Amino acid sequence: MTALTNHAPVLLIAIPLLGAFGVPLIGKLGRGARNTFVGLIALITAAFAGLLAATVFARAGAPGLYVLGGGGFGVPLPSGLSVPIRIILEADGMSAFMALITALITLTGAFFSFSYWKDRSGGTLFYSLLLLLTAGIFGMELTGDLFNFFVFLEITSIAACGLIGFRVWLKNAQEAGFKVMALYTLSGLFVLLAVGLLYGQYGGLNIAYLASALTGSTIDIVALGLLLTGLALKAGAVPLHMWAPDAYGEAPAPMSAVLVANSQASLYGLFRILFTLFGLTISVATLGWILVVLALLTIFVGVTMALIQNDIKRLIAYSAVSQIGYMLLGVGVGLTVSVAKPDYGFVAMQGGIFHMFNDAVCVGLLFLVGGVITRAAGTRDLNRMGGLAHSMKWTSVLFIIGAFALAGVPPFNGFASKFLIYEATFRLSPILAVVAILSSILLLAVFVKVFQAAFLGPRQEGIGGEVPAGMMVPMVALAFVIVAFGLFPGFFIDKIVTPAANALWYGRDAYIGLVLGGG
Amino acid sequence: MNTGMSIIVRTITRLVYALALVFGFYVIMHGHLTPGGGFQGGAVVASAFALYLVAFGAAGIKGHLSHHLLQTLEEVGALAFLALGFVGVGTAFFYNLLANSGGVFGGSVPLGPNAGVFNAGGTLPLMNWAVGLKVMTGIAAVVIAMLVGARKEETE
Amino acid sequence: MNIGNLPFVVAALLVVLGIYTFLFKRNLIKLVIGISLVETGVNLFLVTLGYRTAGIAPIYTFAPEAERMVLPTPQALTLTSIVIGLATTALLLSFAVFIHRHYGTLDVRKVKELQG
Amino acid sequence: MKKVAILVAFLFVGAFLLLTATSMRPFGEPSFAEMDDYFIANTQAEVAANNAVTAVVFDYRGFDTLGEATVLFAAVVGVLALFRKLREDEV
Numbered sequence: 001m002t003a004l005t006n007h008a009p010v011l012l013i014a015i016p017l018l019g020a021f022g023v024p025l026i027g028k029l030g031r032g033a034r035n036t037f038v039g040l041i042a043l044i045t046a047a048f049a050g051l052l053a054a055t056v057f058a059r060a061g062a063p064g065l066y067v068l069g070g071g072g073f074g075v076p077l078p079s080g081l082s083v084p085i086r087i088i089l090e091a092d093g094m095s096a097f098m099a100l101i102t103a104l105i106t107l108t109g110a111f112f113s114f115s116y117w118k119d120r121s122g123g124t125l126f127y128s129l130l131l132l133l134t135a136g137i138f139g140m141e142l143t144g145d146l147f148n149f150f151v152f153l154e155i156t157s158i159a160a161c162g163l164i165g166f167r168v169w170l171k172n173a174q175e176a177g178f179k180v181m182a183l184y185t186l187s188g189l190f191v192l193l194a195v196g197l198l199y200g201q202y203g204g205l206n207i208a209y210l211a212s213a214l215t216g217s218t219i220d221i222v223a224l225g226l227l228l229t230g231l232a233l234k235a236g237a238v239p240l241h242m243w244a245p246d247a248y249g250e251a252p253a254p255m256s257a258v259l260v261a262n263s264q265a266s267l268y269g270l271f272r273i274l275f276t277l278f279g280l281t282i283s284v285a286t287l288g289w290i291l292v293v294l295a296l297l298t299i300f301v302g303v304t305m306a307l308i309q310n311d312i313k314r315l316i317a318y319s320a321v322s323q324i325g326y327m328l329l330g331v332g333v334g335l336t337v338s339v340a341k342p343d344y345g346f347v348a349m350q351g352g353i354f355h356m357f358n359d360a361v362c363v364g365l366l367f368l369v370g371g372v373i374t375r376a377a378g379t380r381d382l383n384r385m386g387g388l389a390h391s392m393k394w395t396s397v398l399f400i401i402g403a404f405a406l407a408g409v410p411p412f413n414g415f416a417s418k419f420l421i422y423e424a425t426f427r428l429s430p431i432l433a434v435v436a437i438l439s440s441i442l443l444l445a446v447f448v449k450v451f452q453a454a455f456l457g458p459r460q461e462g463i464g465g466e467v468p469a470g471m472m473v474p475m476v477a478l479a480f481v482i483v484a485f486g487l488f489p490g491f492f493i494d495k496i497v498t499p500a501a502n503a504l505w506y507g508r509d510a511y512i513g514l515v516l517g518g519g
Numbered sequence: 520m521n522t523g524m525s526i527i528v529r530t531i532t533r534l535v536y537a538l539a540l541v542f543g544f545y546v547i548m549h550g551h552l553t554p555g556g557g558f559q560g561g562a563v564v565a566s567a568f569a570l571y572l573v574a575f576g577a578a579g580i581k582g583h584l585s586h587h588l589l590q591t592l593e594e595v596g597a598l599a600f601l602a603l604g605f606v607g608v609g610t611a612f613f614y615n616l617l618a619n620s621g622g623v624f625g626g627s628v629p630l631g632p633n634a635g636v637f638n639a640g641g642t643l644p645l646m647n648w649a650v651g652l653k654v655m656t657g658i659a660a661v662v663i664a665m666l667v668g669a670r671k672e673e674t675e
Numbered sequence: 676m677n678i679g680n681l682p683f684v685v686a687a688l689l690v691v692l693g694i695y696t697f698l699f700k701r702n703l704i705k706l707v708i709g710i711s712l713v714e715t716g717v718n719l720f721l722v723t724l725g726y727r728t729a730g731i732a733p734i735y736t737f738a739p740e741a742e743r744m745v746l747p748t749p750q751a752l753t754l755t756s757i758v759i760g761l762a763t764t765a766l767l768l769s770f771a772v773f774i775h776r777h778y779g780t781l782d783v784r785k786v787k788e789l790q791g
Numbered sequence: 792m793k794k795v796a797i798l799v800a801f802l803f804v805g806a807f808l809l810l811t812a813t814s815m816r817p818f819g820e821p822s823f824a825e826m827d828d829y830f831i832a833n834t835q836a837e838v839a840a841n842n843a844v845t846a847v848v849f850d851y852r853g854f855d856t857l858g859e860a861t862v863l864f865a866a867v868v869g870v871l872a873l874f875r876k877l878r879e880d881e882v
Binding site: 010066 | 595608610612613614615
Binding site for chain 1: 690697703707710714720724748749752755756763766770771774777778786
C-alpha cells in the first residue's frame with residue numbers, strides 16, 4: 001500500500017497513458033473488450049486520484065515529492081546550491097484538489113461515452129484521445145517542472161483538438177478544430193518562450209528552483225506576461241475567449257465536459273505560476289486588479305453572449321466562459337491583497353477554488369444534458385425544440401439541478417462557492433460584487449429561457465422516451481455530487497478546499513523548501 | 520498523380536530509399552554514442568517512406584504499406600517505451616535499471632573522450648529503439664493517411 | 676544594444692514574422708506557415724540559449740581532449756519542441772484538408788466560423 | 792477598427808519581443824550552467840552513455856520524452872481519426 005501511495009502521482013499519469021496506447025490494440029478484440037478496458041483504466045485512474053487526494057489531505061495539503069528517475073533530486077553543485085536536476089512531480093493540496101476534479105469529470109465522461117458514442121464510428125480512436133487528454137490534464141496538475149508542464153499542455157491541446165474535430169461530417173467542427181488548434185499552439189509557444197527566457201536567466205527548469213531564484217527583473221516580467229497570456233488563452237478568459245464557444249460547442253457532448261476540466265487545468269497553471277512561481281517577487285496588487293477586471297469582463301461577456309444564443313450548446317459554452325470569470329475573480333481578489341493577507345482574501349481564495357470544482361461538475365452536467373436533448377430533439381436550435389419534459393422527465397430535473405447550481409441558487413453547491421466570492425469581493429469593492437451578483441441573476445434568466453424553450457410547451461412528434469441508463473447513471477452521479485456539495489458545503493470546504501487554498505496562499509515557502517531544503 | 524512521378528524521380532528513389540533506411544537505422548542504433556537518437560533516426564526512416572510515397576503515388580504503396588499496420592506498430596513502440604519507463608518502478612518511474620549493471624547494455628564507458636562502447640547506456644538504447652519504431656511508423660502513418668485522404672477528394 | 680545578442684534578435688525576428696503572418700494573412704496554409712515560423716523562432720531561441728563560445732557538441736565519442744562543451748539541456752528541449760511542432764502542424768494541415776473539402780477554398784474570409 | 796487594434800497589438804508585442812532579445816544576457820555565456828555541467832560531467836559515470844544529449848533526453852528528462860512521444864501519438868491518432876472510414880449515416 002505504501003508503494004502504491006508513493007507511486008500514486010506518476011501512476012496517475014502513466015495509467016491513462018497505458019490505456020491510451022493500449023486501446024487501439026485491445027480494440028481489435030471487439031467493442032465489449034475495449035469498453036471494459038477503458039472503463040477499467042478510468043476507474044483505476046480515479047482510484048489513484050482518490051488515493052493521492054487522501055494522502056495529501058491527510059497531511060493537510062502539505063506538498064509531497066516524486067522524483068522521476070530515482071536517486072537524489074537535488075544534487076549539490078560546486079556553488080553549494082542544491083538544484084533538482086531531474087524532473088519531479090510535486091503534489092500539494094491544490095494539485096490533489098484538481099486531480100479529484102479531473103478524475104470525477106473524466107470518469108463520468110468515459111462512462112457517458114460508452115452509451116453516447118455507441119452508434120458512431122471511430123470509437124477506439126475516440127477513447128484513445130480521451131485517455132490521452134486525461135493523462136495530459138493530470139500531468140499539468142502534478143508536475144513540478146516548468147518544461148514538463150509545457151509538454152503536458154501540448155498533449156492536452158492536441159488530444160482536445162482531435163476530439164473537437166472528431167465529428168468529421170460537421171463542417172463547423174473542422175473549422176473549430178483548426179481555429180482552436182492554431183490558438184492552442186500559439187498559447188503553447190508563448191509558454192515555451194517564457195520557459196526559455198527563464199531557463200536562459202537562471203539555468204533551471206524546476207518550478208521551486210526558479211521560484212527561489214527569481215528576482216523580478218525585466219526578463220522575469222516578460223516571462224510572466226507571456227505565461228499569463230498563454231494560459232489565459234488556454235483557459236478561455238476574455239478577451240482571449242474566442243475559441244471557447246467553438247470548442248465546447250462542436251466537441252461531442254461528453255468531451256465538452258472534459259474540455260472544461262482541461263481549461264481548469266490551465267487555470268490551475270495560471271494560479272500556480274502567480275502564487276508559487278512568482279509569489280511576492282512581483283507587484284501582486286497591480287496584477288490582482290488586472291485579474292479582477294479581466295474576471296468581471298469574462299463574467300459579463302460570457303453571460304451577455306449566452307443571453308443572445310439560440311444554439312443550446314453554444315449557450316452552455318458561453319455560460320462556461322462566464323464561470324471561468326468567477327474563479328478568476330475569487331483568486332484575483334485573493335492575489336490583490338496577498339501582501340497583507342487579510343481574512344477575506346483567504347475567503348476569496350476558498351470561493352474561487354471551490355468554484356472550480358462546482359463549475360466542473362455543473363457545466364459538465366449541463367453539457368451532458370445538452371448532448372442528450374440535442375440528440376433527442378434532432379436539432380441544436382432552441383427555437384425548434386420544445387416539449388421535451390413530456391418524454392424526458394428525469395432529464396429535465398437534471399437540467400434544473402445543473403442550471404440552478406451554476407447560477408448560484410441555494411441550496412446547490414454553486415451558491416456556496418459564489419457566496420464566498422461575493423462576500424470577499426464586497427469587502428474589496430462593493431461595486432464589483434454587485435456586477436458579479438447581477439450577472440449570476442442574468443445567468444439564471446438565461447437558463448429559465450432555455451428550460452422554457454426546450455422542455456416546456458406542447459409535446460412534439462418523433463421524440464423518443466427517456467435516455468438509456470448508460471447515459472442516465474453518469475448524469476445522476478454528477479447531480480448527486482452537486483446536491484451533496486450543496487447540502488454540506490462546510491464539510492467539503494474544511495476537508496478539501498481549505499488545504500487547496502492554503503497550498504496557494506501560504507504554501508509557497510513549503511513548496512520551495514521541500515525541494516531545495518531548508519525553508 | 521496517382522501513378523507517381525517521372526521515371527527519373529522513381530529511379531533515384533529506388534537508389535536512395537535503401538540508403539535512407541540504412542542511415543536511419545544506424546542513427547537509431549547509435550543514439551547513445553553519436554549525434555542522433557530515436558527521434559532523429561525515426562524521422563529519417565519516415566522521410567524515406569515519404570519519398571517512396573511521393574515518387575510512386577498512393578497507388579504505388581497499395582498492398583505494401585497500410586496505415587493500419589503502421590498504427591499497430593506505433594502502438595507497440597509506444598507501449599514498449601512506457602514499459603521501459605515502468606521497468607525501474609521498483610526505485611522510481613524512469614529509473615535507469617540497466618545502466619552499469621553488467622548485463623544487457625550494462626557496460627560502463629571509460630571517462631573522457633573515447634571511441635564509444637556500444638554495449639552501454641542501460642535502457643537508453645532500448646528506449647531509442649522503441650521511440651525510433653514509434654516515430655518512423657507514426658509519421659509514415661500520418662503521411663499515408665493524409666495522402667490517401669487528400670487523393671480521395673481529388674478523384675471524387 | 677550589444678552585437679553579441681544578434682542570435683537572440685534573429686530568433687525574436689522570426690517569432691515576430693510568424694505572428695505577423697498569422698495575424699494578417701488570409702490563407703489557411705499561410706496561417707500554418709506563420710505558426711511554423713513562430714515555432715522555428717522559439718526553437719532557435721532555445722538552441723542559442725545553450726551555446727557556449729567555442730564549445731563543441733556534448734558527445735564524448737571521438738571528442739577532442741579538454742574542450743568546452745555546449746549545454747545539453749536546451750538541445751533536449753528543442754528536440755521535444757520540434758516533435759511537438761511536427762504534431763501540431765500535422766493536425767492543422769489535416770483540418771485544412773477538411774475545410775477545403777467542405778468549402779472548396781482555403782480563404783479565411785469565405786469560411787464562416789473562422790472570421791471572428 | 793478591428794484591424795487597427797490587431798495592428799497595434801502586433802506592433803506592441805513585436806517591439807516587446809525585440810527589446811527583450813536585446814536585453815538578454817550576452818550570447819555564448821550562460822549565466823548559470825551548473826545543472827548542465829553536472830550532466831556533462833556525470834553522464835558517462837551515471838548513465839554510461841557518451842552522448843550527453845541522449846542521456847538528458849532519455850534519462851535525466853526521460854519523462855519529458857514520454858510526453859513528447861505521447862504528443863506524437865496523439866497527433867497520429869487525431870489525424871487517423873479525421874481520415875477514418877465513416878459509417879453510412881454519418882455524412
